[in-house]
Amino acid sequence: MLKLVVLISGSGTNLQALLEALEASQATPNPIAARVVAIGADSPRANLAFADELGIPAFIVNPADYDSRASWGDALLEAVQQHQPDLTVLSGFMRLVPPRFVAALAPALLNTHPAYLPEFPGAHAVRDALAAGATQTGATIMIVDNGVDTGPIIDQVRILIEPDDHETTLHNRIKVAERKLLIDTVRGIADGTINLEEITA
Template identity: 50%
Template structure:
């Protein structure tokens, strides 16, 4: 069973869904700690479930803050780190401590609409469909290897909130599937790491 540390910044609805699935046994993993860069609803969900939590408030410079939060994560010795609505960029050196076993969900069909405003940007672009993706985190902004993604239609009367709500449902299913497939060996993260990606590109 995989040991997960989850990082959150907001209400933690996607994290709460993953917690429910792990508790039910449908995802073969255990959430051993939840961390955040601020006080937030996600930490409250974790505390209510008896899961250890930690907060590392962001203080510049980013490199030093990233090293501190990476130390907090590392202390739990996780098999996998999951960024679930975590709204801070970790430094490249912090990411490298866990890569490729560090995942992020993104509310767009990458490489379309990267960055913090993927849902807003899709609506502004007037596209007929956007999507959801699960990626390995690298040193870029939503540029890591894609492990799973799915299209989500944009409806004529969609608002940013309504579209995001539908994307979240897909994100949750994709994340659960990816973690399950990592646990059962269907996905080998070593095949998707940065070094492998660079080697493949150069060949």
């Protein structure tokens, strides 16, 4: 059984979709052999309510409580490793993790991004795609490295930008694609059809 720790910064909608997919798959002939063993956040404003509802351990490691990014990263790593995950997922986690965090967990450290990388990296990918007048964008799931959305790509999908799209409508469609990429990737890692070591080789 693949053990996941998922880190969030906001509403956790991608995580919620993953939890629902994992639960629903258990009633199918091909269940996903994975479970979320803990949920972490970088802010008390993050939505950890459903962690309580589902009885999943949760933790907050707030950068404001530390004197440097490196010390925050070390504390975050310690909190993650207490749960001995096989896979750590940044799901709407809006902070760059420090190099020691990456070195300890990669390649079993994943992130989704609302663009077809290497197009539109960074925190405002949806806004940037619209501002550039692009006709299409996408969603990507990747292994985290020390760059900004530069890690090895596991999978990605194209999404057309409609003429009347604005940031919210486009982002909502991208989120649907991100959730599918995340669920499919977790399934693939759990059943051995995706080998993260091979992707980074």
